[in-house]
Amino acid sequence: MSTYHPLTEQEAIDIARSIEAFFPADASLSCKEIGDGNLNLVFHIKDSVSGKSLILKQALPYAKVVGESWPLTLDRARIESEKLILEGKLAPGLVPQVYKYDPELALTVMEDLSDHVIMRRGLIEGNIYPLFADHISTFIANTLFFTSDLGMNQQQKKLQVKSFINPELCKITEDLIFDDPYTLSDNNNYEAAIEDAAAALRSNDELHLEVAILREKFLTNAQALLHGDLHTGSIFITKQSTKVIDPEFAFYGPIGFDIGAVYANLLMNYVAQAHWSKDEAAREAHRSYLLEMVVSIWNQFHDKFLALWEAHGVDRLANEAKGYKQYYMKRILQDAAGYTGAKMIRRIVGLSHVIDIDRIDDDAVRNSCQRQVLNIGTQLIIRNRSLQSIEELVDIVKSN
Amino acid sequence: MSTYHPLTEQEAIDIARSIEAFFPADASLSCKEIGDGNLNLVFHIKDSVSGKSLILKQALPYAKVVGESWPLTLDRARIESEKLILEGKLAPGLVPQVYKYDPELALTVMEDLSDHVIMRRGLIEGNIYPLFADHISTFIANTLFFTSDLGMNQQQKKLQVKSFINPELCKITEDLIFDDPYTLSDNNNYEAAIEDAAAALRSNDELHLEVAILREKFLTNAQALLHGDLHTGSIFITKQSTKVIDPEFAFYGPIGFDIGAVYANLLMNYVAQAHWSKDEAAREAHRSYLLEMVVSIWNQFHDKFLALWEAHGVDRLANEAKGYKQYYMKRILQDAAGYTGAKMIRRIVGLSHVIDIDRIDDDAVRNSCQRQVLNIGTQLIIRNRSLQSIEELVDIVKSN
Structure with missing residues (x-):
């Protein structure tokens, strides 16, 4: 056999x-x-x-x-x-x-995790997961720090890069996330009602420049061993437990890509609450909860990553150079913002969608949500390299 | 056998x-x-x-x-x-x-290239190589463009990254270039007479931050398949012919690293002409020649790389995104400036030196040259991320 x-x-x-x-x-x-x-x-x-x-x-x-x-x-x-x-x-x-x-x-x-539910479904149902920010920030901080040049033997890391070269699955991401949505492609998949918004993606020079830079980082920046597909459909959850599954897209890439995957899917759910929440009060409550989660994930990730660095940093110069840690963390935040935007946009106009949005049965509400996701995504991408704080990211979400 | x-x-x-x-x-x-x-x-x-x-x-x-x-x-x-x-x-x-x-x-x-001479020796003797800028800019542009994500199939490139994972030889560079010179290390090797200048390298916070960033790029940025050790001792030359040898340090890294290797060695020869030139006029002539070569190598590399990109670019978004080519080329120039500085500094205080400087028999002249190399190297590193043009690089050389 x-x-x-x-x-x-x-x-x-x-x-x-x-x-x-x-x-x-x-x-x-x-x-x-x-x-x-x-x-x-x-x-x-x-x-x-x-x-x-x-x-x-x-x-x-x-x-x-x-x-x-x-x-x-x-x-x-x-x-x-x-x-x-x-x-x-x-x-x-x-x-x-x-x-x-x-x-x-x-x-x-x-x-077997069948006592858990897929997080995407749980969020659509309006559930609260009080430990998720703690769990996912630990997952991201630990898996990424200890596979980066900051936290593991740098010669062993090179052998690990070699072992996780993953051309076929990376190509799926490269095409579907960093190419198709910005051009006419047979892979694209969106409703005629938002053709004007999809066309705007194809003619926005500022957006294309930033997507090209994000694409280049995805192709070249072997910062840490990523999960590579960390959306809310790859997370099993209960109120007490979080289990991340399906890391077949794993490869060495930019840390912000994994964070962006989590954020994009939380924010699409945020937008989709226009439909899923029972009433205005429930909507406001769930949206506040999601944005607080976004802030909390960043703050906890930031503190945990730096604590690991302080305790386990292997690179003398990276450990000691004044200002380097701040520089490093700010770039992660900026990359995360850019990848959040890229992953939002592709779920509206690209091949593969999310049920948070697609299962909204009211055409007007659904199309309005799609437009809002595209607006937030576009702004996050355009502003990614100048972003200074997680609060600025939240402001972009709220104002679009 | x-x-x-x-x-x-x-x-x-x-x-x-x-x-x-x-x-x-x-x-x-x-x-x-x-x-x-x-x-x-x-x-x-x-x-x-x-x-x-x-x-x-x-x-x-x-x-x-x-x-x-x-x-x-x-x-x-x-x-x-x-x-x-x-x-x-x-x-x-x-x-x-x-x-x-x-x-x-x-x-x-x-x-067998024994009809050629090692370029370092040729430059010490004050020879002129009228085709070198043309040859080396072609070598760098062609070997780097066609191994980057811009110029080769991006899935094949990942397999090539895998094939050229080179942990042991990279570690030599990581230690000798991006660590030892900035700390107390048994590997360091410099004369007591320049102890104050060596100590200054160890206490310069601004310098350490930039070296940490350059080190990180060397560790993580798989931009193109580099030669990895492209100094003037790895180049056989005649007036008509240029042959690059010894690529055993090859690995996927930042394009600016190969350019920086060439520049660092041209600029150390520039400084060392204080001793090697027969007289003031010969010195000025040879120095002008070297700085013109530095400018010409950049300008020719820039034009050739962009011409290859125009003719053979494989990445749709990278080809079409407005402003991306300028952004890409400016980062190469900035990286090149930083790596030039790093490679100059390590040849003065680090383990491995160059005969351009070490064979100057007059102690005062030699130590003065060593200090000048350290000053130029430090300024190139500190200013690398804000550098806007090759002329600015030359100005830093002239004013230090």
């Missing part, structure tokens, strides 16, 4: 049973394939005796998006598995536990 | 003879080992019948500097050979031809 082939449910059960000391000997295992079938098979294996369960995630050798299918490397399963294991070491408790990785089958066996 | 061992002269002759169609059948080959024995063996093989000759360069598994010896990867021979072959394709005629690479023996067989 070691040559690659998509697993059957029975094979998945057999593999699950072979995970040592997980299921009891008398386990009665059932299996359900719960993936969307576009990129991966996801088997949910449950023991009806003990109630224990596992997830088997197997990469498929192709990607399917809106009917099209193209080949996609199975090496992403290795990247995902290795990154998950590393994240588990650097940010304990904030990712699913990995029990086994089988390179031949492109298969990862991991902790 | 395929397991690694340092070659004997007879083995070198046998390998040279096996290079197909190079030496005639009746060749009478003699061999001389001409390396300095610190890093590599260099065998010069000559046929007394045809007069034809070859170089065999074999990496040694250690480095020796000032009596100390430490292990050093033989993989650098692969990097050197692959980079030489790539340079030969991208900048034809500007590197020695490679006839054979043997990975087991860490051996490269290449064109």
Whole structure:
């Protein structure tokens, strides 16, 4: 069974049973394939005796998006598995536990998180997650600091860069986020009603310059080992627990890109509350909550990253040069603002959307939200290199 | 003979003879080992019948500097050979031809350039090289443009980044250029007479901030495949010909680093003409020549790089975004200024010096030159991020 082939449910059960000391000997295992079938098979294996369960995630050798299918490397399963294991070491408790990785089958066996919900869905329902800012700021600070030249042996880091070279998945980001939305592309996908706003993206010189610079940083700036796709659909959550999943886009890139992914998705939810909130008061409350979360994530990330730097910094000059830490943190904030904008814009006019916006059934409200997301995104990008504080970012959101 | 061992002269002759169609059948080959024995063996093989000759360069598994010896990867021979072959394709005629690479023996067989002289020596002797600015600007523009995300397939580029990960040789640069000169280090090496100037480097906060930023770019900015050690001792030259050698430090880094290496060594020669020129008139003439060369290299590099971009740019947004090319080129100039300064300073107080300065036998003149190099280097570093033109760089040189 070691040559690659998509697993059957029975094979998945057999593999699950072979995970040592997980299921009891008398386990009665059932299996359900719960993936969307576009990129991966996801088997949910449950023991009806003990109630224990596992997830088997197997990469498929192709990607399917809106009917099209193209080949996609199975090496992403290795990247995902290795990154998950590393994240588990650097940010304990904030990712699913990995029990086994089988390179031949492109298969990862991991902790079942079905007691959690996907955060995007939770936010749409108006839920509050009091520990999220703390958890995600720890996740980002720990995983990024300890994989950067500030926090790990700089020669080992170069070997890690090599191990996480991820051309195929990076190309998806490069095309869908940093190219298509700003030109006429068959990949673009938006409603005729916002054609004027989409056209404005294609003719804004100031915007193009900044997107080109953000694109260049994505292509060249090996600052830390990113998650690479850290939106609210990659986060499982409860009031007590946060688990970041799906790091198959992991690669060495600019730290602000991971932060921007979180922010973009919180802010799209902020805009979409025009529809999802039950009333004006609920809307204002949920929006305030989201903006406070944005500020709190930055402030906690900032303090935690600097505390790690103070305690574990490996680079003498970076540790000691006066003003360097402030310079470094401000650039992260500026990059985060730019990438937030880029990730908002692409979810409105690009190939892949978010349900926060798309499932708004009132056309006028939905289109109004789409325009607002584009306005905020455009301003965040245009102003990213001059941004001085997280409050300035929030002001841009509020005034657009 | 395929397991690694340092070659004997007879083995070198046998390998040279096996290079197909190079030496005639009746060749009478003699061999001389001409390396300095610190890093590599260099065998010069000559046929007394045809007069034809070859170089065999074999990496040694250690480095020796000032009596100390430490292990050093033989993989650098692969990097050197692959980079030489790539340079030969991208900048034809500007590197020695490679006839054979043997990975087991860490051996490269290449064109003999003993009709050329090492440029550092030629400049000390006051020679003029009318084609150098043209040649080196072509070399830099071609090798860097076509290995950057602007000029090559961006997924292939990532695989090339992977292939040229070069931790051990990068560490030499990181330590000797971007750390030691700014702290108390056993690696430092300077005369007691300039202790005050060396101490000033260690207490200059503004300088440390800029060096930390330049160090970070060296560690993280995978802009193009650099030569990595492009000083005037790595250039063989005649009035008609320029050949760049020794790319064993090759890795993906910031474009300005290669330009800075050339500039630093031209400018140290500029300073050292206080001793080497025969008289005041010769000194002024040679110095003017060197500064004109600095300006001409930038202007030609700038125009050639942009012409390549215009003709061969692969990145839609980078090609089309208004203002991006200017932004890109200005950053290269600013980085080049910073790296020029860093490479000047390290040659005065760091481990490895240049004979332009060290062989000045008059103590007062030599120490005065050392101080002048440190002053120019410090100003170039401190002002690198605000530099607007190549003329401003020249003004800094003239006024220090």
